[in-house]
Amino acid sequence: MTATNEPSFRESVDLMFNRAASLMDLPPGLEEKIRVCNATYTVRFGVRLRGDIHTFTGYRSVHSEHMEPVKGGIRFALAVNQDEVEALAALMTYKCALVETPFGGSKGGLCIDPRQYEEHELEQITRRFAYELAKRDLINPSQNVPAPDMGTGEREMAWMADQYARMNTTDINARACVTGKPLNAGGIAGRVEATGRGIQYALREFFRHPEDVQKANLSGKLVGKRIVVQGLGNVGYHAAKFLSEEDGSRIVGIIEWDGALYNPDGIDVESVRQWIVKHGGVSDYPDATHSADGAAVLEAECDILIPAALEGVINLTNADRIKAPLIIEAANGPVTAGADEVLRKKGTVIIPDMYANAGGVTVSYFEWVKNLSHIRFGRMQRRQEEARHELIVSELERLDRYLGDAWSMSPDFKSKYLKGADELELVRSGLDDTMRIAYQSMREVWHNRDDVEDLRTAAYIVAVDRVAKSYRAKGL
Ligand code: NAD
Numbered sequence: 001m002t003a004t005n006e007p008s009f010r011e012s013v014d015l016m017f018n019r020a021a022s023l024m025d026l027p028p029g030l031e032e033k034i035r036v037c038n039a040t041y042t043v044r045f046g047v048r049l050r051g052d053i054h055t056f057t058g059y060r061s062v063h064s065e066h067m068e069p070v071k072g073g074i075r076f077a078l079a080v081n082q083d084e085v086e087a088l089a090a091l092m093t094y095k096c097a098l099v100e101t102p103f104g105g106s107k108g109g110l111c112i113d114p115r116q117y118e119e120h121e122l123e124q125i126t127r128r129f130a131y132e133l134a135k136r137d138l139i140n141p142s143q144n145v146p147a148p149d150m151g152t153g154e155r156e157m158a159w160m161a162d163q164y165a166r167m168n169t170t171d172i173n174a175r176a177c178v179t180g181k182p183l184n185a186g187g188i189a190g191r192v193e194a195t196g197r198g199i200q201y202a203l204r205e206f207f208r209h210p211e212d213v214q215k216a217n218l219s220g221k222l223v224g225k226r227i228v229v230q231g232l233g234n235v236g237y238h239a240a241k242f243l244s245e246e247d248g249s250r251i252v253g254i255i256e257w258d259g260a261l262y263n264p265d266g267i268d269v270e271s272v273r274q275w276i277v278k279h280g281g282v283s284d285y286p287d288a289t290h291s292a293d294g295a296a297v298l299e300a301e302c303d304i305l306i307p308a309a310l311e312g313v314i315n316l317t318n319a320d321r322i323k324a325p326l327i328i329e330a331a332n333g334p335v336t337a338g339a340d341e342v343l344r345k346k347g348t349v350i351i352p353d354m355y356a357n358a359g360g361v362t363v364s365y366f367e368w369v370k371n372l373s374h375i376r377f378g379r380m381q382r383r384q385e386e387a388r389h390e391l392i393v394s395e396l397e398r399l400d401r402y403l404g405d406a407w408s409m410s411p412d413f414k415s416k417y418l419k420g421a422d423e424l425e426l427v428r429s430g431l432d433d434t435m436r437i438a439y440q441s442m443r444e445v446w447h448n449r450d451d452v453e454d455l456r457t458a459a460y461i462v463a464v465d466r467v468a469k470s471y472r473a474k475g476l
Contacts (some may be wrong), residue, residue, distance in 0.1 A: 003396065005316075006315055006316055006336050006337075006338050007336070007337055008083045008087075008089075008274045009083060009084050009087040009311050009337070010083045010084070010087035010090070010334050011089060011337075012084050012087070012312075012333065012336050012337040013087045013090050014035060014051070014090075014334065015337040016033075016337055016340070016451075016456060016457075016460060017034075017035050017090070017094075017460060017464070018325060019273060020456055020457050020461045020464060021035070021452050021459070021460075021464060023449075023452065023457070023461060024461060024464060024465065024468075024470055026464070030468055030472075030476065032279045033462060033476065034064065034113065034468060034471070035088060035090075037061055037062070037063045037086045038062045038063060038064060038065060039061070039062050040058050040059060040060070040061040040062075040082055040085065040086055040089075041059065041061070041133075041136065041138060041258065042057065042058075042059055042082065043057070043058050043059075043060075043129070043132045043133070044056070044057050044058075045128055045129065045132055047060070047121075047124055047125050047128050049117075049121050049124070049125075050121075052185045056110060056111065056112060056125060056128075056129070057110075057111045058080075058108065058109065058110040058111070058129050058132070058133075059080065059082055059085040059108060059109050059110075060074075060106065060107075060108040060133050060138040060144070060146075061085045061086050061088075061094045061106060061107050061108070062083070062104070062105075062106045062138075062144065063086070063089035063090045063091065063092065063104070063105040063106065063107075064090075064093040064104045064105050064420060064467065065104045065346040066093075066104055066470040066471050066474065067096070067102050067103055067104045067465055067470060068103075068104055068142065068143055069071045069103060069104070069107060069140065069141065069142055069143050069144055069145045069367075070092075070103060070104035070105060070106035070143070070144050070145070070476065071096060071101070071103035071104070071105070071144075071145050071146075071147065071179075071361060071364065072088065072089055072092040072105060072106035072107035072108065072146065072147065072361075073107060073108070073112070073146065073147045073148055073149030073150075073152070073159075073180075073360070074107075074108040074109065074110070074147070074148070074149055074156070074172045075088075075107075075108070075109040075112050075149040075151055075152065076112050076114045076150070076151030076152050077109070077111075077112070077113070077150055077151050078107070078111060078113045079111075079173070080109030080110060081109075082114075083313070084109065085107050085108065085109045086107075086195070087311075087332075087333060088107035088109075088149075088332055088333075089105050089106050089107040090105060091105070091107075091332055091333070091353060091354055092105030092106060092361070092466065093105025093463075093467060094108055094354050094459070094460060094463035094467070095353075095357075095358050095361060095463070096301050096361060097353075097462075097463040097464075097466040097467050097470075098354055098355055098438050098442070098459055098462055098463040098466075099355070099361065099362055099381060099434050099435075099438045100124075100434070100437075100438070100442070100443070100466075101361055101364075101365040102365075103145070103361070103365070106144055106146075107134070107149075108138075108146055108253045109149075109268055110125075110129055112125065112151075112393050114151050114152075114209070119126040119230065120141060122156075123159050123277075124161075126146065126156050126159045126160060127159055127160075127162075127163045128452055129199065130160040130163040130164065130179075131163055131167065131173055133146075134167055134168075134177075135167070136166050136427075138178050139160060139178060140164075140177060141165050141171070141173045141174065141175075141176035141177045141368075141371070142173075143177065144176060145177060145179060145368060146160065146178045146179075146448065147178065147179045147180045147360065147361070147364045147366075148180040148234070148326070148360075150233070150310075151435060152180040153180070153192075153234065154180060154181060154187065154192065155181040155182075157178045157179070157181045157182075157187075158181050158182050158185040159183075159378065160177070160178045161174070161175060161177055161178050161181050161185060161186065164177040164178070165177075173372055175371040176313060176368050176371035176372050177369055177410060179191065179364035179365075179367040180192075180360075180364060180367070181367070184286075186350060186367075186370075186371055186400070187367060188347065188363065188366055188367040188370050188377075188423065188427060189422070189423040189424040189427055190236065190363055190423075190424050190427035190431070191360075191363045191367055191427075192238075193238045193242075194360050194362065194363035194364075194427075195234065195235045195238070195239075195330070195357050195359045195360035196234070196236070196237065196238020196239035196240075196242060196330075196357045196359070197238060197239075197242060197359055197428065197431060198356070198357065198359015198360070198362065198431060198435055199238075199239035199243075199306065199308075199357070199359065199360060200239060200242040200243055200246070200247065201290075201431060201432050201436070202328060202351060202355065202356050202359075202435050202439060203222060203247075203304070203328060203351075203360070203437035203442075204222065204247070205220050205435055205436050206249060206326075206351060206438040207220075207221050209443065211447070212349070212443060214277040215328040215347075215348035215349055216325045216348075217347065218303060218326060221247075222243065222247040222248065222249050223247060223248035223249065224248060224250065224251045225249045225250070225262075225303040225304055226249075226250050226301070226303045226304070227240065227243060227244075227250065227251050227252065227253075227302060227303065227304045227305075228249060228251075228252060228253035228255070228297060228298065228300055228302045228304075228305050228306070228324065229253070229254055229255070229306040229308055230255040230294075230297075230298060230305075230306065230307045230308055230309045230313065230331075230334075231255070231307070231308040231309025231310070231330075231331065232254055232256055232269070232272060232273060232276060232282075232308075233308065233309065235308045235330045235331070235357065235360075235405030236306065236308030236309065236330060237269065237273050238306060239306055239420070239445060240254070240306070240332055241269045241270060242268045242274075242336065244266070244269055246286075247270075249304070250265075250266040251266060251267045251269055252264055252265075252266060252267065252268075252300070252302055253267075253297045253300050253302065254267055254272055254282060254288075255294040255295070255298065256276065256281055256282045256294065256295050256310075257281065257294070258280075258281035258282060258283050258292075258294070258295070259281070259283060259290055259291055259292045259293070259294045260282070260288055260290070260291050260294040260297035261282050261285055261288035261289070262288055262289050262291065262297055262300060263287065263288035267288050268287065271287070272285060272288075276347070289448065290422070295313065295318070298314065298318060298320055299318060299323060300323065301323050302323070302324050303324065303326065304322035304324060304326045304327075304328060305322065305326070305327045305328075306327075306328050306330050307327070307329060307330060307334035307335075308330035309329050309330060309331055310331060310336075311333035311334055312329060312333065312334070312336050313334050313338045314327070314334055314335045314343075315332075315336040315338065315339045316336065316338040316339060316342070316441075318339075318341055318348070318389060319335075319338070319339035319342035320342055324348070324359045325347070325348060325349065326348070326349050326350075326351070327343070327348060327349070327350045327351070328350075328351040328356045329350065329351065329352055329353035329356050329357065330353075330356060330358070331353065331358050332357065333353060333354050334353070334364075335342065335350060335441050340454075340456065344453060344454050350454065350455060350456060351452075351455055352455055352456040352459050352465065354456075354459050354460070355438055355439065355455070355459050356469050356476065358434070358435070358438065359431055359435065362430070362431050362434045362435075363427055363430075363431055366427055366430055376423055376425050377421070377423045377426045377427065378421055378422055378425075378426050382418070382420035382421065382422065383420060384420075385420040385421070386419070386420040388475060389418050389420070390418060391415050392417075393414055393417060396409055397409075411471065414415065441462050442455055442458045442462055443455070443458070444458075445458035445461050445462060446458040451468050458460060
């Protein structure tokens with residue numbers, strides 16, 4: 001747990017912001033304007049369940065409206081509080097600027113343990129929360145567009161979108177009021193996997209730059225790298241699955257709420273996930289050593305540590321014992337400002353949350369655009385693209401016949417080349433491009449400025465500079 005003398009999550013974000021701002025040349029007053037949270041709405045509402053009225057507390061915080069709509073997930077967890085929601089909203093502002101999605105930053109949360117409720121009860125609670133937010137334009141396609149976060153997913157987003165549509169029966173763009181919806185309710189292919197996929201693309205891009213890999217005292221590519229992941233939820237599961245199945249990395253540790261699994265030979269991510277679905281946790285999983293003290297496995301020997309669960313898990317109480325030379329922050333705020341300082345001095349390279357987990361908001365952006373354009377990506381071009389490819393292939397086949405044995409097409413070339421891109425391929429391509437370009441913009445500052453020691457400061461400098469330019473363009 002976080003040491004008591006450490007700053008809160010929001011103060012931690014502000015400290016990291018200040019560190020970057022001190023290296024920038026922002027006009028007086030603008031720095032303060034960008035840092036502060038514009039508004040936080042607190043709502044307490046009652047829902048009749050099991051014969052009694054239960055009162056719930058929820059928040060929606062808007063950090064910056066330099067671009068609208070503002071964007072950010074809604075979290076369902078008991079620990080949700082105003083400080084946390086404001087910290088997460090601020091991170092959304094910087095994240096959207098860094099990956100160039102045209103949104104301001106927002107975040108929401110409901111104090112609830114979703115595991116304590118039946119599905120129909122959760123639906124009632126979610127719809128009521130959505131009603132409270134929508135009637136104040138805190139859910140609205142052109143003003144504030146929520147998405148999933150911890151404890152929420154496609155199901156909750158579908159309820160929220162439907163609630164908004166019921167309240168705005170003539171709004172032709174109603175579906176764009178939240179993202180992360182199921183495909184049959186206006187969602188987009190690849191949104192569920194997007195944040196984990198983004199972690200994979202971020203690591204691939206990092207390993208394309210040998211100087212950066214060397215800064216982390218590592219060498220080579222992702223293949224064979226030993227990874228510990230904390231949290232096998234949406235983000236952690238997809239990241240660990242793709243990295244082990246597609247990049248040849250070895251998942252040696254998995255930390256969950258009920259302890260950790262460790263196996264130096266590698267753990268089968270899919271089979272652990274199925275175990276969790278069936279048994280609720282990782283305890284008693286047969287093919288790895290289980291330890292009840294999950295957090296201790298954060299300190300295990302590995303090449304890459306992926307905290308993908310909660311904030312503040314790497315703090316002043318354990319930072320000096322973290323052995324991983326490379327940390328990629330899949331969760332928001334897993335490293336406190338104090339721990340960040342300790343790790344920086346140790347030479348640990350941290351790929352910061354603001355960049356690392358931006359895959360979710362990037363694909364949410366694609367979903368929002370899809371909803372506003374009312375057409376699936378690729379629907380107009382796919383067959384036309386295939387027809388043009390067919391022309392080339394038939395020409396090659398003519399050549400093939402003419403040249404005889406001297407030349408022939410490789411066996412799977414034709415089927416691969418002929419296939420036009422579907423929505424999923426287009427989404428992955430857009431995400432990959434976004435993750436590569438954003439990494440390059442960060443590393444340019446990291447390498448070119450002597451006063452910038454780490455990727456986090458570089459990320460803040462790129463993001464804050466863009467937000468500042470937006471405000472200036474508005475005449476502030
Ligand atoms: P999730 O609810 O799907 O998964 C969280 C996982 O962490 C669960 O498996 C849970 O059992 C586990 N967990 C809970 N307490 C734990 C503990 N003490 N130790 C270890 N594991 C624990 O949530 P998610 O959507 O995967 O989000 C995880 C993090 O990623 C959050 O910080 C969230 O803000 C961030 N994030 C999520 C998205 C997204 O698209 N879902 C996008 C950006 C950032």
